[in-house]
């Protein structure tokens with residue numbers, strides 16, 4: 001580690017990175033045109049929110065198609081059978097524009113049908129259809145049908161149209177959903193839930209067989225009380241308590257890292273940080289080779305390995321350019337990365353007086369599990385393992401996500417340098433990080 005000098009002079013680079021991160025990676029928007037995705041991994045978890053920290057609702061298998069509602073943090077919000085709404089990692093699916101053949105055809109059976117902007121009779125009127133008009137139905141909910149209309153989408157009341165077949169083109173469930181389960185769990189990370197749909201029912205118990213006393217409009221925030229199977233016990237602003245189905249609401253996003261048992265590396269977003277770069281060359285070998293060269297080579301080897309396993313890998317730099325310390329953890333924070341790994345090589349005061357690898361963490365509660373998982377694997381490297389140490393590094397200190405900094409040998413030790421500069425050692429490091437993360441996400 002060497003501190004880059006005069007970082008304020010590099011301010012334009014910081015701003016540029018922040019813009020890239022802000023616009024490119026953290027885009028939260030409702031898709032303007034209707035899109036459909038197809039699962040490309042063998043099995044993909046459908047989660048209650050956009051990240052690994054949310055519970056798994058069900059799983060989807062390769063080839064299944066789903067409709068995209070919105071996008072956040074590189075995750076797609078999708079509509080499932082039974083009008084459930086869940087989230088899948090965008091890098092595990094193929095995204096295609098919807099084609100008419102994958103949807104159902106319907107005809108207007110009433111004298112006319114109003115086409116509205118959303119699924120309620122007070123929303124903006126987009127136009128009118130006449131009896132016999134043929135339309136493409138994208139999906140249906142609560143008595144309304146979303147249709148393709150003038151190269152966009154609109155809604156008509158389902159009672160005014162007749163669909164030519166009755167099988168909705170939605171995903172097949174591969175796991176059972178225990179709607180009537182009465183096992184009560186606590187999910188301390190959820191503070192509130194927000195309704196996704198209009199007419200969300202507040203029921204007296206955790207199943208659709210219970211009566212409902214109230215309905216809520218979409219985007220109503222409810223205070224989370226407890227969890228019961230796939231239902232949330234909630235309290236509204238007027239003090240009413242009851243149950244809402246977890247698949248019609250979105251739990252509050254949380255920065256808290258909650259590990260669930262069904263996670264896997266393929267769903268994870270990993271930020272890899274190649275130390276130094278550009279004018280900040282890092283430490284020097286005895287032959288005046290730069291640390292920045294080998295941090296990038298090593299990061300590229302790790303990235304290749306993790307991407308082959310299906311992980312979403314984001315690099316703080318992918319070329320020999322200067323990036324200040326401050327924006328590096330910002331990358332992980334913005335995209336709510338599941339892990340951040342910074343790669344460096346050590347240097348001792350005098351050449352050839354120290355050797356080995358060290359795993360640094362900053363927060364014992366947030367980082368230590370990751371540090372242990374990775375250090376258990378870097379022990380297999382040919383260099384001495386110097387263990388896990390506390391390190392007050394900015395890339396760790398400013399990081400809200402689980403993060404570690406790996407010093408993978410002393411660059412000014414000639415023996416260490418022979419390893420550091422070899423592609424075989426870089427491959428070994430990649431395997432160690434891959435194995436460490438696999439254990440971590442188990």
Ligand SMILES: [Zn+2]
Nearest residue numbers: 001002275344
């Ligand atoms: Zn360094």
